[in-house]
Amino acid sequence: MKILVLNAGSSSVKYSLFDMSDRSVLIAGIIERIGEDAASQSYSLANNDRTRDEISCRNHQQALQLLFETLAACRVLNDRRELACIGHRVVHGGEHFREPALIDTQVMRHIAEVIPLAPLHNPANLLGIEEAIRQMGETPQVAVFDTAFHQTLPDYAYRYALPERLYEEHGVRRYGFHGTSHRYVAEQAAQYLGKPLPETNLITLHLGNGASVTAIQNGRSIDTSMGMTPLEGLMMGSRCGDIDPAIHFYLSRTLNLSNEAIEALLNKESGCKGICGENDMRAIHRMSETGDDLARLALAMYAYRIKKYIGAYFAVLGRVDALVFTGGIGENDAWLREQVCLDMTLFGIAIDQEKNRKPVRPCDNISQPNSGVTVLVIATDEELEIAIQAMQCLEQPHP
């Protein structure tokens, strides 16, 4: 059984084709700069052959055509009927979607309804779905939402202290994102611990270009750092995370910035990039090693804010079985993990320096044997999780 996972952005389409019998990736690729002069596609096959081509690709329709041509040409999908389903990553599911959904026109309508909450993401996700249905109408298609895992938050955690009507009439609340990743590593962690997930308490740190942290109680998300949008919470590559909400008024009144300019500033010119000019963590470490004080500051802030969220979520959870690091930074940045776990003995966190330096993929325990809390480094796999969830969704009885 083969499952194709699609992640359609405004100018790119990412995809992975899984053989679900052994969960192996047959091909993974990306078509980029759709609609621009110099579009390109690149992909790699199971044997690690990598290809990159300049192409012409005017729109998502052409992108998906190209994608299916590539699957055929690479002989990973000889007959479209081999495809059990297509799993679509959808960023925002609002309050409607607590689970993956088999796509029909009503599901598409619900995805469109929350566009005001995710104006940058949902329209592109929807475009990908529409095109895939046009070209692969007979194949079942499943939407898997970044927000779904967090629909178990209690009201006192998801509500903002804003006028009631903003929630009731407009859905202004914390939704949380990266749900697929938090859920995936939570399952892996419970498996590692040898505990049923519904009895496991975790703090999961997804640290990539975007970054978020989730408090998981008995297998369910009960709080998370991203909010109505992915701008809130931890400091990120180029996003500000938590700030004083009055800073907007200062920027508009004193610096005369428009709301559009402020939005771009907070999303694209802030975070690590705002502090030290760089958003790639490897580059920031190199700068810091040469004595760059702003790189030092960016790293210190990045780690400090994670520590504060860990403390907050300990207060929320009471008992924590494991702290999980994942994402490009969480999986690879030993310095950061050490920094975050430093002076956290109060919480029962004690890592082993040696193990921390080179954790074994895809899942390793880097804590000291006597550490009250197990500290894990787990390679996330959002595409695989989407494939798994899409498959589970298909297997459920549908009316």
Next chain:
Amino acid sequence: MKILVLNAGSSSVKYSLFDMSDRSVLIAGIIERIGEDAASQSYSLANNDRTRDEISCRNHQQALQLLFETLAACRVLNDRRELACIGHRVVHGGEHFREPALIDTQVMRHIAEVIPLAPLHNPANLLGIEEAIRQMGETPQVAVFDTAFHQTLPDYAYRYALPERLYEEHGVRRYGFHGTSHRYVAEQAAQYLGKPLPETNLITLHLGNGASVTAIQNGRSIDTSMGMTPLEGLMMGSRCGDIDPAIHFYLSRTLNLSNEAIEALLNKESGCKGICGENDMRAIHRMSETGDDLARLALAMYAYRIKKYIGAYFAVLGRVDALVFTGGIGENDAWLREQVCLDMTLFGIAIDQEKNRKPVRPCDNISQPNSGVTVLVIATDEELEIAIQAMQCLEQPHP
């Protein structure tokens, strides 16, 4: 030695006159609705006599004249030369003021410079200072800043993940407020614990109409929940505290609100009032007792957010000697204190229900004898602290 403490707002002047020999209050009063048709003054004397008058008061000049007339009429200040100094509360001291300052033209210039950071407060504070100098030129005047106590924050705690130039050129950073109160209760707590303040670690919760929490390490503020302005942090009576910074864009784009409307909404229509329509905690409890679900939610959110900050500051401090409740809510709301301390045994917090119900003023220990962290309820006294600091400032050698 007598010291007058002045707190000048845009339409009110609050004052207290202290006899510093025994720190007693000779008179405390307020002149309200300055510039409006129905101005009033009210004050109470040491013998608890209270007076309230409708008056005519067009501006701050008349307010201060009236104030000194009242002091004379009540025979608490028979000769202006009895007054050792006037201590002015100033909300925002920017990065310039780490300590109280003997007021001269340069100090006034610095206070004026940070008006863009505190457009609602500093202009009124400055007006009070100017008028007091005009009428009481010979009396030394000292400015005591709400922000000064927090000037010891490390850079990774006070910086936002925003473009470097916003800090360098415009001073966009966390300043923190309620410093006078946090400092006062910290001193009282250290005294109660019998430890020198410079060796004491505390988490101080100032919960009034505004609310903030401070992490104090070895007597110095190292983090605090209010930010560049008093809008950030905990949920308050009518202020939102922490929200997703992208909510502004939603409100302006989807609801077409102007920045002025958003500013009013976040400051005056949010917090407890936004959730359940009430900002007075006593009224919210009454509503909740009659089964009002939104009052239940407001209380749950209010307590939950405090718990998260306590957890975060434990992560920052490592060791905490005492948790201190102060402010109108912190001092009087036993239900809230219980809620906040519930399920916090991980942190060594265990309160005694009985003691919590009726703590003895002005300072009481409500923790169980075996509680790892001492939990104190301390009556704050910002006016007295301003008087003490003004006096200390006078006694220091000035060039």
